[in-house]
Amino acid sequence: xxxxxxRYNITLLPGDGIGPEVVSVAKNVxxxxxxxxxxxxxxxxxxxxxxxxxxxxxxxxxxxxxVAKQSDAILLGAIGGYKWDKNEKHLKPETGLLQLRAGLGxxxxxxxxxxxxxxxxxxxxxxxxxxxxxxxVVRELTGGIYFGQPRGFSKTEKGEEIGxxxxxxxxxxxxxxxxVAFETARKRRGKLCSVDKANxxxxxxxxxxxxxxxxxxxxxxxxxxxYVDNAAMQLIRxxxxxxxxxxxxxxxDILSDEASMLTGSIGxxxxxxxxxxxxxLFEPIHGSAPDxxxxxxxxxxxxxxxxxxxxxxGLEEEYAARTIENAVLETLNKGFRTGDIFSxxxxxxGCKEIGEEVMKSVDSQx
Amino acid sequence: xxxxxxRYNITLLPGDGIGPEVVSVAKNVxxxxxxxxxxxxxxxxxxxxxxxxxxxxxxxxxxxxxVAKQSDAILLGAIGGYKWDKNEKHLKPETGLLQLRAGLGxxxxxxxxxxxxxxxxxxxxxxxxxxxxxxxVVRELTGGIYFGQPRGFSKTEKGEEIGxxxxxxxxxxxxxxxxVAFETARKRRGKLCSVDKANxxxxxxxxxxxxxxxxxxxxxxxxxxxYVDNAAMQLIRxxxxxxxxxxxxxxxDILSDEASMLTGSIGxxxxxxxxxxxxxLFEPIHGSAPDxxxxxxxxxxxxxxxxxxxxxxGLEEEYAARTIENAVLETLNKGFRTGDIFSxxxxxxGCKEIGEEVMKSVDSQx
Ligand SMILES: CC(C)[C@H](C(=O)O)[C@@H](O)C(=O)O
Ligand SMILES: CC(C)[C@H](C(=O)O)[C@@H](O)C(=O)O
Numbered sequence: 001x002x003x004x005x006x007r008y009n010i011t012l013l014p015g016d017g018i019g020p021e022v023v024s025v026a027k028n029v030x031x032x033x034x035x036x037x038x039x040x041x042x043x044x045x046x047x048x049x050x051x052x053x054x055x056x057x058x059x060x061x062x063x064x065x066x067v068a069k070q071s072d073a074i075l076l077g078a079i080g081g082y083k084w085d086k087n088e089k090h091l092k093p094e095t096g097l098l099q100l101r102a103g104l105g106x107x108x109x110x111x112x113x114x115x116x117x118x119x120x121x122x123x124x125x126x127x128x129x130x131x132x133x134x135x136x137v138v139r140e141l142t143g144g145i146y147f148g149q150p151r152g153f154s155k156t157e158k159g160e161e162i163g164x165x166x167x168x169x170x171x172x173x174x175x176x177x178x179x180v181a182f183e184t185a186r187k188r189r190g191k192l193c194s195v196d197k198a199n200x201x202x203x204x205x206x207x208x209x210x211x212x213x214x215x216x217x218x219x220x221x222x223x224x225x226x227y228v229d230n231a232a233m234q235l236i237r238x239x240x241x242x243x244x245x246x247x248x249x250x251x252x253d254i255l256s257d258e259a260s261m262l263t264g265s266i267g268x269x270x271x272x273x274x275x276x277x278x279x280x281l282f283e284p285i286h287g288s289a290p291d292x293x294x295x296x297x298x299x300x301x302x303x304x305x306x307x308x309x310x311x312x313x314g315l316e317e318e319y320a321a322r323t324i325e326n327a328v329l330e331t332l333n334k335g336f337r338t339g340d341i342f343s344x345x346x347x348x349x350g351c352k353e354i355g356e357e358v359m360k361s362v363d364s365q366x
Numbered sequence: 367x368x369x370x371x372x373r374y375n376i377t378l379l380p381g382d383g384i385g386p387e388v389v390s391v392a393k394n395v396x397x398x399x400x401x402x403x404x405x406x407x408x409x410x411x412x413x414x415x416x417x418x419x420x421x422x423x424x425x426x427x428x429x430x431x432x433v434a435k436q437s438d439a440i441l442l443g444a445i446g447g448y449k450w451d452k453n454e455k456h457l458k459p460e461t462g463l464l465q466l467r468a469g470l471g472x473x474x475x476x477x478x479x480x481x482x483x484x485x486x487x488x489x490x491x492x493x494x495x496x497x498x499x500x501x502x503v504v505r506e507l508t509g510g511i512y513f514g515q516p517r518g519f520s521k522t523e524k525g526e527e528i529g530x531x532x533x534x535x536x537x538x539x540x541x542x543x544x545x546v547a548f549e550t551a552r553k554r555r556g557k558l559c560s561v562d563k564a565n566x567x568x569x570x571x572x573x574x575x576x577x578x579x580x581x582x583x584x585x586x587x588x589x590x591x592x593y594v595d596n597a598a599m600q601l602i603r604x605x606x607x608x609x610x611x612x613x614x615x616x617x618x619d620i621l622s623d624e625a626s627m628l629t630g631s632i633g634x635x636x637x638x639x640x641x642x643x644x645x646x647l648f649e650p651i652h653g654s655a656p657d658x659x660x661x662x663x664x665x666x667x668x669x670x671x672x673x674x675x676x677x678x679x680g681l682e683e684e685y686a687a688r689t690i691e692n693a694v695l696e697t698l699n700k701g702f703r704t705g706d707i708f709s710x711x712x713x714x715x716g717c718k719e720i721g722e723e724v725m726k727s728v729d730s731q732x
Contacts, residue, residue: 163572206529233627
């Protein structure tokens with residue numbers, strides 16, 4: 001824990017929709033844990049996504065990236081909304097997020113999907129299938145078809161319009177994400193499943209080859225391979241078979257969302273995006289939910305748990321991370337629920353109130 | 367129904383693993399329905415996949431494609447197995463399947479996922495979520511990243527190995543699959559959801575644009591759009607929201623497998639692959655299950671239902687198709703189950719026996 005006074009600079013990127021509400025709660029929780037444990041946090045709030053588009057006309061202003069890069073960790077709320085849905089690609093909020101990931105070089109996206117005993121009923125899966133699910137998707141985040149060149153629009157010889165993208169991976173990109181995945185699996189239950197489409201795609205064949213090569217460095221980790229279509233099935237058939245999953249950017253986008261929905265409580269799920277060096281990016285996996293924005297209905301716990309990941313993976317403040325995770329569990333144990341995870345017999349509260357309850361629980365761990 | 371005697375030539379491609387067993391049952395059912403309804407079927411059996419590799423060294427022999435093309439419809443069992451898993455790409459059983467699809471020009475893959483009341487308990491989803499699910503995935507099958515050029519391996523400037531593939535769609539490819547999807551939705555509940563990643567990929571942007579353009583031809587069909595990651599979630603959260611889904615080759619591969627697993631009984635699911643003209647390709651969606659091959663344990667009902675699709679979509683023999691579907695339902699109603707769909711209180715039977723029961727039910731519809 002914190003024996004000497006420390007100071008960290010945190011960039012806050014509230015973004016769009018419910019982003020500002022949930023980031024505000026999470027910031028308060030972080031400040032409280034800091035003052036409790038002798039850690040000082042400086043916060044700088046910067047615009048990104050639709051908020052930045054409205055303010056300065058681009059989804060990722062240069063200053064935002066600059067401030068973020070110079071900070072110790074970045075907390076993002078959510079980006080996007082109907083308002084900007086029809087924008088051209090370079091003026092989409094999503095483009096700002098992709099530029100941010102690329103700009104920070106955060107190639108490793110860790111997305112845990114855990115079914116909490118308190119919330120097992122929220123899952124659409126049968127209780128015996130859902131309970132005990134505890135998996136981690138390690139998604140490659142700055143390569144593959146999201147960023148591959150060439151991309152764009154063109155014409156066929158016959159004058160037909162075409163749209164195209166390139167799925168591409170280089171060995172170093174595969175190696176670095178594989179290493180993160182093996183290390184992650186080693187700290188968990190020692191099982192790693194690499195997901196690809198190596199029966200069809202060359203990019204996946206290289207992926208599989210490199211992951212297999214790295215396995216010799218991790219004899220304690222049990223490595224398996226699965227095709228992406230089968231993985232999409234197995235996640236539903238028997239999610240408990242998985243510990244750590246590693247996969248490319250687009251498969252990770254799909255499978256991590258699928259895995260998160262297995263829990264039935266995506267308002268609870270956090271994520272961390274890490275690079276070789278430099279600050280990590282931490283964000284809830286849910287979207288900006290424009291339909292409930294500003295109504296104090298949002299569930300801030302995913303963002304609060306993102307702050308726990310920020311402390312653990314971004315600042316190596318494990319003790320503070322646990323304090324927050326414990327406080328969230330205690331808040332659930334006391335029966336407090338936002339609308340998205342409400343069930344009868346529980347106490348329905350808003351975004352701010354559940355945040356205050358988390359803070360009380362932090363306090364009580366003094 | 368069949369008032370004049372008709373004759374159809376059917377190509378049988380049993381393939382690998384459990385393929386031969388399930389195709390044999392389905393063939394018998396088809397013959398019986400034919401003799402009942404005055405339809406004559408000629409069968410020609412040809413090798414494909416691993417079976418063809420072992421026999422003649424390629425996964426799709428020229429004669430197989432030739433015979434298939436000249437027939438009225440093609441019934442495929444399953445392809446692949448551990449034995450050929452390490453083969454080079456051009457010698458993989460899967461490559462034979464892709465060559466067959468391309469060679470036949472079957473660009474539209476229809477994959478229904480229906481939860482039968484008799485089998486609702488097989489689903490890992492809660493009963494109230496699973497019951498009544500009845501959706502159809504229309505997957506583009508001969509384009510996109512499966513076939514896009516350029517593809518292969520190369521080096522970066524720094525000498526790093528890369529593997530790459532091209533996701534590419536031309537307007538005519540999108541238009542023809544969109545048309546099949548709108549027509550399919552029109553015959554179903556009139557709802558079409560087009561799934562893409564248009565917030566990131568140019569190929570998806572063109573996809574969305576063309577699907578939207580075609581909507582004006584189908585004012586009676588309600589068209590929506592969904593990002594693929596969200597679709598992967600929504601299929602679990604509330605699968606009943608979907609009627610017809612249309613999507614590209616790789617997203618369709620993933621989502622149709624996910625959708626099929628929602629039913630909990632992939633041993634029951636059939637698929638049809640159709641082209642502009644020429645014979646269609648009909649196959650169960652399950653794999654070759656090498657671990658149970660030759661043990662009379664396989665569930666042949668997906669292949670039997672593929673024969674029903676063959677009659678409906680391939681030969682426009684709707685009455686015969688229904689006869690088979692009714693027979694399958696009656697067999698389930700009588701309590702017969704193969705191991706994959708067995709639950710206590712039911713009668714556990716093998717591949718052949720359940721096939722015989724289906725034939726009895728066909729007979730009883732005389
Ligand atoms: C908003 C979108 C660009 C993004 C992605 O596809 O990566 C999102 O779905 C995510 O998973 O963080
Ligand atoms: C075997 C494989 C090449 C194939 C595909 O990816 O299309 C299979 O998964 C399918 O969906 O029919």
